[in-house]
Amino acid sequence: MIQIQNVSKWYGPVQVLTDCSVTVNKGDVVVVCGPSGSGKSTLIKTVNGLEPIQKGTITVNGISVNDPKTDLPRLRSKVGMVFQHFELFPHLSVTENLTIAQMKVLGRSADEARTRGLKMLDRVGLMAHKDKFPGQLSGGQQQRVAIARALSMDPIVMLFDEPTSALDPEMVGEVLDVMVKLASEGMTMMVVTHEMGFARKVANRVIFIDVGGRILEDCSKEDFFGNPDARQARTKDFLGKIL
Numbered sequence: 001m002i003q004i005q006n007v008s009k010w011y012g013p014v015q016v017l018t019d020c021s022v023t024v025n026k027g028d029v030v031v032v033c034g035p036s037g038s039g040k041s042t043l044i045k046t047v048n049g050l051e052p053i054q055k056g057t058i059t060v061n062g063i064s065v066n067d068p069k070t071d072l073p074r075l076r077s078k079v080g081m082v083f084q085h086f087e088l089f090p091h092l093s094v095t096e097n098l099t100i101a102q103m104k105v106l107g108r109s110a111d112e113a114r115t116r117g118l119k120m121l122d123r124v125g126l127m128a129h130k131d132k133f134p135g136q137l138s139g140g141q142q143q144r145v146a147i148a149r150a151l152s153m154d155p156i157v158m159l160f161d162e163p164t165s166a167l168d169p170e171m172v173g174e175v176l177d178v179m180v181k182l183a184s185e186g187m188t189m190m191v192v193t194h195e196m197g198f199a200r201k202v203a204n205r206v207i208f209i210d211v212g213g214r215i216l217e218d219c220s221k222e223d224f225f226g227n228p229d230a231r232q233a234r235t236k237d238f239l240g241k242i243l
Ligand code: ADP
Pocket: 011, 016, 034, 035, 036, 037, 038, 039, 040, 041, 042, 043
């Protein structure tokens, strides 16, 4: 579903991704962790072309992200993205937030978009809030709306960039629950997170990326958590700090 091959990226003279290769198969849940500034956000943004790369290739469902001939807006509409800050439109109601991209990008009618959007809102358990504005919702609820909005576009893969790290602790669980459910329903997901409970529960692979955007580990969850002696020193050090 996602193939990242030998990708390197620089911001000016600074190398932020170093020869990264990752394969995400259909139905995989790949958790990406690593220290602050190691390039996790940059890596995930390259997947839908939000950040250009200078070396390597990336394909999503066989379509090259870096080919100038690729219709990027169309490709992006198939790649759901959920950020740390929910980025809902504050002046639009929840329902409007759910429908606007479906109409503008996918050309769906208002009725069709509403039906699809409300179905996804129901899936994240927020139907009762359909007519509210983002400011009237808690952070956890806003993030669940952001997930429903991404799902409304019928994505073939979902990318999450620290979706719970800006939330008050009591709201983290409700967002992770939605993500666990999505994973168990077979959604292909690439998730930047330090929530190792989530990783233990649903990841089939865990990637550890170190400063300079170097992938140091890419292994099964069982190996990552169950076989600490086999881990690189940097990974052990990192896990020691967050677990
Ligand atoms: P992470 O998500 O792992 O914290 P990022 O991908 O945000 O890391 O950043 C990786 C490195 O790239 C950091 O050193 C950061 O300062 C740098 N960086 C990120 N965005 C930019 C940018 N737009 N311009 C220059 N440097 C950037």
